[in-house]
Amino acid sequence: MAKTLKVEKGVRSASIFKRLVAFLVDLAILNFIVVWPFKRFFESMIPSGNLMELASFVKANPAIVSQVNSIYLFMGIMFFIYFTICEARFGQSLGKYIVGIYVKGEKENATFWQIVIRNIFLIPIFPILLLWVIDPLSLVFTKSRFSDRISKTQVIENVKKVYV
């Protein structure tokens, strides 16, 4: 008697491993696009040396320190723009695209403001910076970032179920 194969398409929450790989891919790309251009600037302005030398340099050069801070803020905003536009418009960043996962709202596609909230952690300003500690811990213990929960978004992947 011939067996019949039945294929059902569905979705499930993306694994932490896939999310981590996607994030690392995005970081590598953004490192080249957003961080690399400032490498020469940092090298020429900040002396290489031990922590004591660096501390005395920071104390003696407040103008440079404020310049460096503004560059970090610029980089954070660039990261934020990248993730927000890509996820709001396409549901995916390049890293997520490569590993095959995407962002959705709880029932339908996430709205622009939901995406803004889930990516706000990228802007390096206190107290938002606290999310850099809270989000990874939350991901490890509850399998979703704290930012995911407050933005009511989730990262999912497509699955195919095959029945005989």
Next chain:
Amino acid sequence: MSRRSTFRGIMTVLLILFIISWGYAAILDATGDIAGSNVIVIPVNGVIGFSSGFNEGVIPNTIIEKIKKADSSPSVKAIVFDINSPGGTPVASEAIVNAIKAVNKTTVAIIRDLGASGAYWIASATDTIIASKYSMTGSVGVRGSFIDFNGLLERYNMTYERFVGGELKDLGDPLKPVSAAERLIFQDKIDQMHKLFVAEIKENRNLGDSQAIEISSGSFYLGGEAKNLGLIDLLGGDKELEEHLKKTLNITEIHSTRLEDKRSWFDKIPFVRSSLNINPGVTLS
């Protein structure tokens, strides 16, 4: 939305971010590193001379570039030359001196262990010179030298075969002995340079004739002696520099930026640095 159009869209976003980031970095590279500073410190460390790009010493073009950058920045009120140099070639020193004289802001030189000869010439072009009582400065003289290898050739039974178009074309060739006439020519050139050098220092520092004669011996002076001779203005170090700047510029806080040299990884290789520091010829030292 198809996978292809998603990919294209993401790439477009990345391209836009790429252009913005590189554009901002280019603007910063041109002016941003001194933005907000009211004092710029330019280090003058090592032998002064033009080079092929490997020399660890003071290369005029890089110093002049820094001077122009500081001079064109509206926030900068003063340029400080942090000097620790034995001097160098006359032309290279003169190039830096001319750039300092063209500056429209307050200029100060602080001499560390050594600010002699060509380096002192550079200091003399600034508005104020500060040096420690242990600093060695002055040395307003010119020297020219080369090693005469003639004896070495004779020892190994070798000869110098001479073919010249122009009697003095091989003047200073180390493989032949220096004739009396050639010696006179060399000395004359050195004397001419020395006269010009002393005149420059005299003018820059408003020295009297007797002071000019005193310094023309080419001797170096310690900070205290240099102050008595009018070669420097203040005895001291960083504290005195800070007080002087605050008083002269009428400011309460100094936001300084030190413009270090940008060196490539190739320049940082130790053997490259040490092997290319030989500058034969005439030097102010």
